[in-house]
């Protein structure tokens with residue numbers, strides 16, 4: 362295979378080769394790796410293990426046999442189906458909202474939703490650690506972006522106070538932050554939104570299926586705020602084991618995204634197998650709490666072993682400082698039989714590189730114990 366960073370490339374692609382070379386030199390070169398099947402995977406977002414659930418597999422296979430492999434068009438042309446409409450009804454019921462919409466991926470959902478609901482002149486208030494897709498959606502909309510320090514509601518209040526009274530204001534935040542495992546404070550956000558006449562878009566990508574005692578619909582449910590958050594998006598790609606995303610909210614807001622969301626309008630709808638798996642997953646998370654309970658037990662185990670209790674969540678950042686140290690720990694953990702993703706700048710701020718430990722209901726207590734022991738032993742090794 363030709364070396365992509367080769368400096369003898371023709372002039373017209375030299376800029377790209379140089380850029381890739383720089384990334385390599387600074388240890389920031391990204392590659393699509395495959396997790397070695399011989400390692401225990403502590404990096405995936407399959408929090409409940411549903412990617413391997415028999416019902417999801419069976420429903421997906423039945424859908425292919427019945428409806429084929431493709432949806433054949435965008436939702437506004439030939440891509441809609443009774444199955445998608447039924448999934449949207451199921452999601453609205455799960456999230457207890459008036460309506461819901463299925464979108465093609467979490468990334469595409471966030472970009473499309475924000476582009477659809479915002480316009481230049483509106484103000485958007487974003488947590489500094491929001492997922493990249495939320496930032497990209499705001500940029501695309503042309504609305505004015507005000508970022509507040511991570512989970513700092515005093516800072517958010519100061520920013521809100523600066524916005525003109527008659528502008529449309531949206532507070533946009535992850536509910537569970539993907540790289541830190543920290544949690545948004547939904548009741549406090551709702552109180553601020555009420556005080557300043559703002560609306561909230563909550564990204565429940567890492568909370569759907571994991572949080573919420575009765576329906577497992579997300580952090581908004583767990584914090585008693587289901588009916589108070591104007592728009593909630595989430596994905597079927599993490600705890601729900603499959604692929605795709607949803608938006609839940611009022612009929613007016615859903616219709617707004619259908620009519621204005623370019624990523625929704627101009628893209629082929631999800632295929633039947635993906636819809637069928639998502640539908641089965643929304644059913645399973647509500648009827649089989651054992652997966653969630655197993656995950657919570659593993660979570661408590663890690664938190665009591667490693668003492669990282671400030672934010673009890675299934676995503677545990679193991680901080681190591683510099684990016685090169687994260688790579689050192691990543692390699693040493695591989696040698697010990699575990700795979701944890703090293704997360705480095707620019708994904709996270711300078712000097713906050715970490716190993717992202719993500720737990721799954723499929724991990725056994727013994728596996729979690731073995732990882733904690735390996736981690737504690739490696740931390741004593743000054744050479745890393």
Ligand SMILES: Cc1ncc(COP(=O)(O)O)c(C=O)c1O
Pocket residue numbers: 466467468469471492494535539564566567596597598605606
């Ligand atoms: C908070 C958050 N929102 C959205 C997404 C994008 O979801 P998807 O992977 O389905 O595109 C992610 C993915 O990691 C995420 O962490």
